[in-house]
Amino acid sequence: MQKGDHLFLVDGSAYIFRAYHALPPLTRKSDGIPVGAVSGFCNMLWKLLEESRDTSVGVAPTHFAVIFDHSSTTFRNALYDGYKANRPPPPEDLVPQFALIREAVRAFDLPCIEKQGFEADDLIATYARQAQESGGDVTIVSSDKDLMQLVGPNVTLYDQMKDKRLGPAEVLEKxxxxxxxxxxxxxxxxxxxDNVPGVPGIGPKTAAQLLEEFGDLETLLERAGEIKQAKRRENLLAFAEQARLSKRLVTLEINTPLDVPLADFAVRDPEADKLIGYLKAMEFTTLTRRVAARLGADAALVATQQIDVSEPARGPDLDAATKPAPDARPVGATLNLTPATLAAGRGEAMAALAFDRTAYAxxxxxxxxxxxIARAYETGFLAFDVETSALDAMHADLIGLSFAVAPGEAAYVPIGHVAANSGDLLGDSEADRAALGMQLAETAVLEKLRPVLTDRSVLKIGQNFKYDYLVMLRRxxxxxxxxxxxxxxxxxxxxSSLEGHGMDELSERFLGHKPISYKDLCGSGKGMKAIAACAIDKVTEYAAEDADxxxxxxxxxxxRLAAEGLxxxxxxxxxxxxxxxxxxxERGIRVDRQILSRLSGNFAQKAAGLEEEIHRLAGENFNPGSPKQLGEILFGKLGLPGGKRTRTGQWSTDARTLxxxxxxxHDLPRKIVDWRQITKLRGTYTDALPLHMDPAGRIHTSYSMASTTTGRLSSSEPNLQNIPVRTEEGRAIRTAFVAAPGFQLVSADYSQIELRILAHIADITQLKTAFxxxxxxxxxxxxxxxxVPVEGMEPAVRRRAKAINFGIIYGISAFGLAAQLSIPREEAGLYIRRYFERFPGIRAYMDxxxxxxKADGYVETLxxxxxxYPDIRHANASVRAFNERAAINAPIQGTAADIIRRAMVRMEPTLAQQRLSAAMLLQVHDELIFEVPEDEVAATIPxxxxxxxxxxxxxxxxxVPLVVDARAATNWDEAH
Structure with a gap:
């Protein structure tokens, strides 16, 4: 290359996934080989080549190459075993298309570049550097944020799907x-x-602010103690080494050894016979005609390109680290959803429901x-969604409602919008009213909708419907x-390897469509507006699209539920x-603010006392929250054994080491552990819980139903499931959760439910008999x-057996058991071996x-x-082992989760039948918490x-029988 030349580098791995998700499944008629991704890839590549010739994306390229990832294992895996460990394997129907896509690149007469041990991004970074040094310009065809570090005066990112170029100014804006x-x-x-850990609690906005203030990462980490925000300061101090590791993982290698020189990327027209022959072999009729017309060839005279696809074509490893493309857009016409198609359960075949930017009402x-509403009665269903002022359903105002009655047939009802310059509903001035437009009153809209929302002849359809349900329940x-x-x-x-079940993720995965984001609608950062202040026509596009x-x-x-038996x-x-x-x-649970305040003070005093003791044992004052200072004290000054340095040379002071x-x-590490625990309890609970209390003194946690692989519920805002129950401080926090006057709290807890399920599933005679x-x-x-005999058994012996019983369920190692019981690792290993010898059925169950x-890719609860667990066949041994342990535990923990779900569903109608007033308040793992009138406690517990x-x-x-321990008291700790 020389000055004035222009290099195009296509991120081929991202192209593959964009192509795969943009089109419905497609097979070649002659032999049934899947070619949907190949078709999308070829169309995208041809479009890019044609556009670049017309200079519609800037200067036409003089050099052009398509870069691929070779496999999932790269030099970064040697730095960090967990790198990309949570990536799922490619879809089965995509695997045979990898080699066909590489063949397509060669048919276009373009360089097809990949290298073992390196990612496509590293190759792109290296070629981009060489092109710049030669005086040329570079366009990287990708939207991947990992490549934005390469952007500069002569390097631009081009997002083909959005037809958007990103230079330094656009990166700064984003x-x-x-x-x-x-x-x-x-x-x-x-x-x-990519499973790059980063620093907990630091998002892009915060990171940008910190880098603006401190200049760079290393300066920030060195001066983290100066940060005023306590949690941010603590995380930066505690996870400094993790941040440094993350930097090495995300830094692209600009000196990758190259097998193909840059000079070989010179652009030339493809050979007509070769390219048209390939496209005919793939049976891509439309594209074949376009290419033939462009190249001045007669497609009918070109012989079919011979490609052997009798066996599944294979390019990279099955665990190829190709990057999914979140911005994939649909291609092609809208599919018709017929009753026959629906009944057949062919949901995947409908992934091309194209969004032609319908004009919503x-x-x-x-x-x-x-x-x-009449239309909803005609169709028999109504997709329904609410727009509110806050994520907390208990305190959110209703801004509007949207619904859809058929694909593309959706509407939005504005209710609580405000004038942009007023803040008052509908505005005060005539100009405000004209700009805002007419809105219906909330009460009028709800009374109109009440009959259809409660009519059993019309199915309401929502996404994360618990939120919408609670918003409407409060009304x-x-x-x-x-x-x-x-x-x-x-x-x-x-x-465990899916990104999630949110609407945006599902839309991109199954519809090939990226919905309008809240950020697109309302902006971000300091310029972000409340949705109530956004233009109603824009909110209509956003909200009605959600329903659609x-x-x-x-x-x-x-x-698919019926088709897959679920x-x-x-x-x-x-x-x-x-x-x-x-x-x-909606009910929430009452919390005594005074108890929390008193505990917070006690914890502060205890933390201060521990800090004094820590300084005394260390022989000097230092910040116990600073890993660097702590490491120097433990291993530098005191010379304690077992010290390990991180890659940056700093001593490791993680929880396991301590x-x-x-x-x-050793006393000092124990005091540090205690200090960390007490400061965490104070920051997470005693100081934070009062911030969540409503005027009635009750806290309303939010339960997530779809955030764990096993079906366990999780709690957030605040998380009430992680309050320690085995420590004195954790139990003290539970004393702050109290019953209302005239009531008592009843705690009902399954006794050893997972061991009982294990005894049943693994058919362990001794355990079943005991239960x-x-x-x-x-x-x-x-x-x-x-x-040893049961009678007169020493408590310490029983505790060891208890630790082993529960540890086996979670796949505990000899190392973990040794740490838990404070015994040598060899002794712990002996206990585990002896356990399997005495209960061989457990080993058989695990195997x-x-x-x-491994055969099915999943396990089932009862x-x-x-x-x-798609990663259970992963090439990385540590990833594979983690998934094996999780798969062994899932039928046990998942069945326990299913049982308590069934109990919760049956509880309210049973209590009502018995004319009891008990109200279920909390679910915490295997425990349910109720608020019961004092005079009904005796009748309610049974x-x-x-x-x-x-x-x-x-x-x-x-x-085996299930057994529940249930007690009543005025606070949670005493009831448990």
């Missing part, structure tokens, strides 16, 4: 930093898709609203019946729980393992479960819920026990 600081920003933020008068409307596309997706594939997308997702996903999971475990959790969230030192009898006879399971295990998971103990019947007959 991320708040110039390209030269993108590496530092990514090191702080991390990347979930804005409803501003009662007559129009009536017509849309006196209990929606029925309904479907939830998020929960349908979750029932179909609760996979939700309806289309329902049409795609719902048939209707019962959705109907019995997922959908019925939505109104139950909504009512629990626990190991404490287990060996059936009500024998102390841990004492029995100790007796079996250590040959069978791993084999089944209720039929599937937990998917009913709660009965429902929970019979929750597995009749669908699942356990060979």
């Amino acid at each position: 991320f708040g930093v110039l390209p030269e600081k993108m590496i530092d920003l990514q090191a702080l933020v991390g990347d979930a898709s 804005t409803i501003r008068d009662v007559e129009t609203l009536d017509r849309w 006196g409307i209990a929606i029925q019946p309904f479907d939830d596309t998020m929960l349908i997706s979750y029932a179909l594939d609760a996979s 997308v939700t309806l289309r997702l329902w049409q795609v996903l719902k048939p 209707v019962h999971v959705y109907e019995r475990l997922e959908r019925p729980l939505v109104p139950v959790l909504s009512r629990m969230e 626990e190991d030192l404490a287990a060996e009898g 059936q006879q009500g024998i102390d399971i841990h004492a029995m295990t100790a007796s079996e393992m250590f040959g 069978e479960t791993k084999a089944r998971a 209720f039929g819920r599937r937990a998917h 009913v709660i026990r009965h429902v929970m103990e019979q929750a597995a019947d009749p669908a699942v007959q356990l060979s």
